[in-house]
Amino acid sequence: MAELSVVGGGVIGLSVAWRAAARGHRVTVHDPDPGRGASWLAGGMLAPVTEAWPGEEDVLTLGEASLRRWPDFARDLAGEGIDPGLSPHGTLVVALDSADAGNLEMLAAYLTELGREVEQLTGREARRAEPGLAASVRSGLLVPGDLAVDNRKLLHALKHACGRHGVEFRRDTVTDLETLEGDVVLAAGAWTGRLHPALADAVRPLKGEILRLRPRRGCLPPPARTVRAMVEGRPIYLVPRDDGGLVLGATQYEAGFDETVTARGVRELLEGAERVFPGIAExxxxxxxxxxxxxxxxxxxxxxxxxEGVFAATGHHRNGLLMAPVTADAAVAWLDGRPLPDEVAAATPSRRSEERV
Amino acid sequence: MAELSVVGGGVIGLSVAWRAAARGHRVTVHDPDPGRGASWLAGGMLAPVTEAWPGEEDVLTLGEASLRRWPDFARDLAGEGIDPGLSPHGTLVVALDSADAGNLEMLAAYLTELGREVEQLTGREARRAEPGLAASVRSGLLVPGDLAVDNRKLLHALKHACGRHGVEFRRDTVTDLETLEGDVVLAAGAWTGRLHPALADAVRPLKGEILRLRPRRGCLPPPARTVRAMVEGRPIYLVPRDDGGLVLGATQYEAGFDETVTARGVRELLEGAERVFPGIAExxxxxxxxxxxxxxxxxxxxxxxxxEGVFAATGHHRNGLLMAPVTADAAVAWLDGRPLPDEVAAATPSRRSEERV
Structure with a gap:
């Protein structure tokens, strides 16, 4: 059995470590604060279809390949002792104005053509499904297959499962892969570009702000399913949690390695959420x-x-939680010397050098 | 020398305790968490004039009486070891629309008639004084005498000064004044109404939300002085701190003893502040x-x-920090058996029973 060093203890690194250790490999995870970072702050959407965009079919295909693995992944993880909280509810995308409604119809047509299960709703139908939606919601698109997971429960469950299989955690910041033992899986998220020259210009930080809210007494409860919308061109999502809480995300900025919460980001998220689900104000x-x-x-x-001996598992953009199962499968296959799953072919790092030719 | 029990360790209770202990009284402060509460969350404005409102001349007079005491109070406190951070800068009130501008002119006329020092500014003059103000600022009113203090430094300084004079702190929640030793000063803020029947319906909680912000690299610095405005009928203030930070307040709600931060409150504060000082967005x-x-x-x-033996020092509304010096003077005079300062006559608790006659 191989010796494996995993650089990064986010959802990708922990998933790889767990799956590899469960197969008997000796695994060490290097992270100054495992289980935090972008994974800790995620909304937890497992939503390849509602994230789909014409021209990004590869991302949709890979996301769906991973989503298909999610029920087994969650069940296996629960079997290790802690249930990661996979939600069975789908996702509802809503349109607030005629431009949004037009975009939603185009998205519906595109997804129907691809054979994805979607259901178009009128504003009234959308409000029947989610009574807290604003009266101004004009139409909706229900995607029953796009799920969500409680990201913090998931991280907790993964760390627990890693522990059960003897994964060692080293709270260090790796700066040189040469210092590591055995095979290496590079899962250092936004910092990956600093660790390998082949990814130096390929992976960058994309800042996101996220809020967590909770209904006070007398408040309307959160929506039952994930609700997404565009508000003045900015994406808004509301992801309910089993404990009654609600995650509201997410801004996107090119801001380098800046992790501060800005006044504008918070204001825009709250404004947007109130437009979609007015009861959130309280x-x-x-x-x-x-x-x-x-x-x-x-x-x-x-x-x-x-x-030689170094595997990339990074650059997951907004899809880290979604793509954790397929990424872990690929990393473990590589470690075992088996062929990678077909679905990750389009994610090969070599596509970059090919581009340059 | 008397034995004194002070109920409440906010700015009023601590000021009374310090001043009484410094005169040789034996003082115990009862508070489960001294130096926190509304005082910890205050903006720190010492601004009787810009808070003035026709018909509330008594509040203005009492506030000014206390403001006159503030320089000595701050100097004495600094002499105990820790400077409370009294700012020498005045307050600028700005108007964003013609209705605001009209109100500001009325306020200026009213204050001029009362003989208070104010200076009317055009929008351009206001922006010259505070370059970060929005282009939409139409006019301003500069009140050089309305100051601010760093409320957290102040609380720290007061606790330190109390310690120097042997004040004892008991971290308990008083529910029955009969259990206390010696004379009693009731300074339990919003909770005072529960402690004495004469104040049961007279003092109530008025919830306020407040934000603290800090300029990021490349941001415009905060204003030099306190800036106040009304935005859509809601008061907004920005109070700069010596350390470069900025306090943004404050909402006002009748919400009972609820101390949760609401989505609406934060959104409204941020929206309002951006209207006045756009650079705050970053x-x-x-x-x-x-x-x-x-x-x-x-x-x-x-x-x-x-x-008999019980003195009220409570119900200070938005003016607790401002009125701490005069309140402490009054409490200590009472304790010493001296007449109270004339200025607090209108604040006598007996005005309530007179009303009922």
């Missing part, structure tokens, strides 16, 4: 936070061998 | 918090004997 604001997604140049992650 | 949002002011039925505090 919710308690429990947490404001900012983190750095690992954005890749073409929105596809980098999953594949970077060089 | 500031880091460092803290969101809510507290309970002790609101009195007629906005005047209750300062005076409530009954």
């Amino acid at each position: 919710y308690e604001l429990v947490e404001t936070a900012a983190g750095l997604r690992a954005a890749s140049v073409d929105t596809m992650p980098f999953i594949g061998e970077l060089g | 500031y880091e949002l460092v803290e969101t918090a809510a507290g309970l002011r002790a609101a009195s039925v007629d906005t005047m505090p209750f300062i005076g004997e409530l009954g």
Whole structure:
């Protein structure tokens, strides 16, 4: 059995470590604060279809390949002792004005053509499904297959499962891969570009701010399913949690390695959320936070061998939680010397050198 | 020398305790968490003139009486070891629309008639004084005498000074004044109404939310002086701190003893502040918090004997920090058996029973 060093203890690194250790490999995770970072601040959407965009079919295909693995992944993880809280509810995208409604119809047509299960709703139908939606909601698109997971429960469950299989945690910041033992999986998120020359210009931080709220007494409860919308061109999502809380995200900025919460970000999120779900105005604001997604140049992650003994598992953009199962499968296959799953072919890091030719 | 029990360790209770102990009295402060509460969350404005309102001349007079004491109070406190951070800068009130501008002119006329020092500014002059103000600022009113103090430094300084004079702190929640030793000063803020029947309906919690921000690199610095405005009928103030930070307040709600930060409150504060000082959008949002002011039925505090051996020092509304020096002087005079300062006559608790006659 191989010796494996995983650089990064976010959802990708922990998933790889767990799956590898469960197969008997000796695994060490290097992270100054495992289970935090962008994974800790995520909304937890597992939503390849509602994230889909014409021209990004590879991302949709890979996301769906991972989503198909999610029920088993969650069940196996629960079997290790802690249930990661996979929600069975779908996602509802709503339109607030005629331009949004037009975009939603185009998205519906595109997804129907691709054979994805979607249901178009009138504003009235959308409000029947989610009674707290604003009267101004004009139409909706229900995607029953796009799910969500409680990201913090998931991280807790992964750390617990890693512990059960003897994964060692070293609270250090790796700066040189040469110092590591055995094979290496590079899952350092936004910081990955600093660790390997092949990814130096390919992975960058994409800042996101996120809020956590909770209904106060007498407040309307949160929506049952994830609700998404565009408000003045900015994406808004509301992801309910089993404990009654609500995650509200997320801004996107190119701001380098800046992790401060800005006044504008918070104001825009709250404004946008009130436009979609007015009752949120009376919710308690429990947490404001900012983190750095690992954005890749073409929105596809980098999953594949970077060089002798080094495997990339990074650049997941907004899709880290979604793509954790397929990424872990690919990393473990590589470690075992088996062929990678077909679905990650388009995520190969070698696509960059090919581009340059 | 008398034995004194002070109920409440906010700015009023600590000021009374310090001044009494410095005169040789034996003082115990009862508070589960001294130096916190509404005082900890205050903006720190010492601004009787810009808070003035026709018909509330008593509040203005009492506020000014206390403001006159502030330089000595701050100097004496600094002499105990820690400077409370009294700012020498005045307050600028700005108008954003013609209705605001009209109100500001009326306020200027009213204050001029009362003989208060104010200076009317055009929008351009206001922006020259504070370059970060929005282009939409139409006019301003500069009140050089309305100051501010760093409320957290002040609390720190007061606790330190109390310690130097042997004040004992008991971290308990008083529910029955009969259990206390010696004379009693009631300074329990919003909770005072629960402790004495004479104040049961006279003091209530008035919730306020407040934010703390800090300029990020490349941001415009905060204004030099306190800036106030009305935005859509809601008061906004920005109070700069010596350390470069900025306090943004404050909402006012009748919400009972609820101390949760609401989504609406934060959104409205940020929206309002951006209208007045647009550069704040890029500031880091460092803290969101809510507290309970002790609101009195007629906005005047209750300062005076409530009954044999019990003195009220409460109901200071938005003016607790401002009125701490005069309140402490009154409490200590009472303790010493001297006449109270003339200025607190209108704050006598007996005005309530007179009303009922």
